[in-house]
Amino acid sequence: MLQSSPLGxxxxxxxxxxxxxxxxxNLSSEGFTLEVFPVAADVTPQQCAxxxxxxxxxxxxxxxxxxxxxxxxxxxxxxxxPVIVCSASLGEDDIVDAFDAGAxxxxxxxxxxxxxxxxxxxxxxxxxxxxxxxxAAPAANDQVIEVPRLKLRIDTASQHVVEDGMIxxxxxxxxxxxxxxxxxxxxxxxxxxxxxxxxxxxxxxNDRIVDTNISRLRKKLGExxxxxxxxxxxxxxxxxxxx
Numbered sequence: 001m002l003q004s005s006p007l008g009x010x011x012x013x014x015x016x017x018x019x020x021x022x023x024x025x026n027l028s029s030e031g032f033t034l035e036v037f038p039v040a041a042d043v044t045p046q047q048c049a050x051x052x053x054x055x056x057x058x059x060x061x062x063x064x065x066x067x068x069x070x071x072x073x074x075x076x077x078x079x080x081x082p083v084i085v086c087s088a089s090l091g092e093d094d095i096v097d098a099f100d101a102g103a104x105x106x107x108x109x110x111x112x113x114x115x116x117x118x119x120x121x122x123x124x125x126x127x128x129x130x131x132x133x134x135x136a137a138p139a140a141n142d143q144v145i146e147v148p149r150l151k152l153r154i155d156t157a158s159q160h161v162v163e164d165g166m167i168x169x170x171x172x173x174x175x176x177x178x179x180x181x182x183x184x185x186x187x188x189x190x191x192x193x194x195x196x197x198x199x200x201x202x203x204x205x206n207d208r209i210v211d212t213n214i215s216r217l218r219k220k221l222g223e224x225x226x227x228x229x230x231x232x233x234x235x236x237x238x239x240x241x242x243x
Contacts, residue, residue, distance in 0.1 A: 007030065007031035007032050007052065008032060008033070008050075008051070008052040009032070009033045009034075009035055009050060009051045009052060010027055010032050010033070010034050010035070010051060010052055010053045010054070010055065010120075011035050011037065011043070011047070011048050011051045011053070011054045011055070012034055012035070012036045012037070012054075012055045012056075013036075013037045013038075013039075013040050013043055013054065013055070013056040013057065013058050013065065013068065014036070014038070014055070014056070014057040014058065014086070015038040015039070015057075015058070015061075016057070020034075020036045022113060023055075023113070023116075024036070026113050026117060027117070030117060032052065035051075039058070039061065040056065040058035040061055040063050040064065040065060040067075040068040041061070041062070041063040043068065045071065045072050045075035045076075045077040045078040046077050046078075048072060048077075048078040048081050049077040049078045049081070051078070051081050052081075052082075052124060052127070053081065053082050053083070053084065053120060053123065053124060053127075054069075054072065054081055054082070054083045054084070055083075055084045055086055055116075055120070056068055056069060056083060056084070056085055056086065057085075057086045057087055057088075057109070059087045059088070059094070065085050065086075065087065065098075066085065066094070066097050066098055066101045066103075067101075069083050069085060069098065069101040069102050069103050070101040070102060072102070073101065073102030073169070073171055074102075074169060075169065076167070076169055079169035079170065079171060080127070080159070080170075080171065080172055081127075082104040082123045082124065082126070082127045082171075082172065083102065083103050083104055084103065084104060084105045084106070084107060084116075084119070084120060084123060085098040085101075085103045085105075085106050085107070086106075086107045086108075086109060086111070086116070087106070087107075087108065087109060088108070088109040088110075094106075096208075096212070099208075099209055099212040099213075100212055100215075100216065102171050102216065104123045104126070104127075104171070104172075104173060105119055105122075105123055107119060126172060126173070126176075126198075126199070126200075127172050143155065143156045143157045144156070145179070145182055145183070147182070147224075150163070150223070150224045150227065151163060151164040151165070152221075152224050154178075154179070154182070156179070159175055161175065161178065163221060163222065163224055168220050168221060169220070170217065170220060171213075171216075173198060173213050174213055174216060174217045174220070176197075176198045177194060177198055177210075177213055177214060177217060178217060178221075178238075180194070180197050180198065181228060181236065181237060181238035182238050184237075184238075185237070185238050185239065185240055186237060186238075186239055186240060187237055188231060188234040188235045188236065188237040189235045189236055189237065190234075190235040191207035191210040191211070191235065191236075192207065193235065194210045194235070194236065195207060195209075195210060198210075210236075214228060214230075214236060226242060227239055227240075227242065229242075
């Protein structure tokens with residue numbers, strides 16, 4: 001049985017024993033527990049639900065890291081757990097596919113442990129450890145954002161997004177973008193402005209990641225997603241009506 005660490009558990013899915021051993025030593029010294037799985041198909045969302053982060057390679061396996069990431073992000077149990085995809089692939093398509101699946105970052109092998117730990121910490125700063133306050137009693141009225149005409153309701157305390165009575169499983173990044181646009185309805189924001197708001201700890205974030213996350217957000221929101229529009233030269237906005 002794994003002993004708990006003060007900063008929580010990180011799940012590593014990688015069949016490279018050398019990397020697993022190195023990460024176990026280094027992440028333990030940072031205050032984390034590392035749980036290692038060689039095969040992605042052996043890991044369920046339930047096993048990741050209490051993890052601070054998942055680092056996944058498994059790109060050469062039949063059920064690969066991108067498919068695992070997509071299933072994790074679509075699950076109710078662990079959709080909010082951040083994922084770093086780590087692969088030896090240099091292809092741009094793999095990187096785009098990883099972000100489309102819901103990955104929070106992509107690191108190309110070979111990498112330095114110093115770089116991985118620094119980027120892992122940057123992702124974790126966007127996904128702070130849950131505290132009792134975050135799981136407290138139901139939110140007060142000023143903690144609820146509603147768009148009645150779209151049957152959209154957001155509890156900002158629990159970060160639950162409900163559309164037409166159904167919970168929409170958003171990642172932390174998708175949720176942050178939606179909240180920012182909803183609180184500033186009909187105002188357009190450029191990709192750089194959205195990056196500055198959502199990826200505050202990563203000033204060099206690629207603008208393309210905004211398009212990828214908003215594309216996923218629109219799909220998950222269904223009809224409501226149509227109200228997130230993009231205008232050339234102006235950026236993105238959540239509008240109150242469609243022209």
